[in-house]
Amino acid sequence: MLPRAHYRLILLSFLILNSNTLAAAARPDPTELSLEDLLNIMIT
Amino acid sequence: MKKRILTILFLLTCTAAQGQSSVSEDAVKAAFIFHFIDFVEWSDEPSEFHICIPDDANLRTAVSESLEGKLVKNKKILVVNQSDVCHILVSDNVPAADQTLTIGPLEKGALLEFRVVNNKLRFAANLETIRKSKLKISSQLLKLAILDKNS
Structure with missing residues (x-):
């Protein structure tokens, strides 16, 4: 069993990481970026 | 049980976070x-733009989904497999067509x-081939291109 504080820490990390995910979802789609910006996007 | 749920949540978050830094x-x-459509002038300006992508179904789907409902130069965009008229053609097989922006x-x-x-x-550009075509491609676009050694 992990101590209660560890659960809180994990939960906090989860919330912080998901705030980034929400920010990514709010990011404009690539067609809204300029050509210069598109040239600097890392692709998968 | 609690530990297992937290582990699953953490793994899901990691997967989501991985996808943030880059785009497909x-x-x-x-x-x-x-954007290319904005920087190219066709001698016969069409009433709608036909983008032909015959070889790559995944790209065709991505372009279709991405440009669906968007207007450029106040005109609709149609993404198709093949068409009698292609204003933009993305293909490994490049036909001789001076009214098509071939990619x-x-x-x-x-x-x-x-x-x-x-x-x-x-994106790279061949200036010699562009000169021979009937398209006018803006220098603003070409200055961002890698210029082909043969052009």
Whole structure:
């Protein structure tokens, strides 16, 4: 069993990481970026 | 049980976080194609733009989804497999067509070519082939292109 504080820490990390995910979802789609910006996007 | 749920949540978050820093190659290609229309003038300006992508079904889907409902130069965009008239053609097989912005291998006569350089998408241009075509491509676009050695 992990101590209660560890659960809180994990939960906090989860919330912080998901705030980034929400920010990514709010990011404009690539067609809204300029050509210069598109040239600097890392692709998968 | 609590531990297991937290582990699953953490793994899900890691997966989601991984996808944030980059965009799929096809989505970026779609955005480039969208912008290319703005920088190219066809001698017969069409009532709607036909983008033909015969070889790559995944790219066709990505471009279609990405540009669906968007207008450029106040005109609709139609993404198709093949058409009698292609204003933009993305293909490895480049036909002789002076009214089509061909995107494919420059050595096969295409005007522009997508290239991946250091995990970023760039585009190359063959100025000689562009001069021979009936399209007017803005110098603003060409200054961002990798210029082909043979042009």
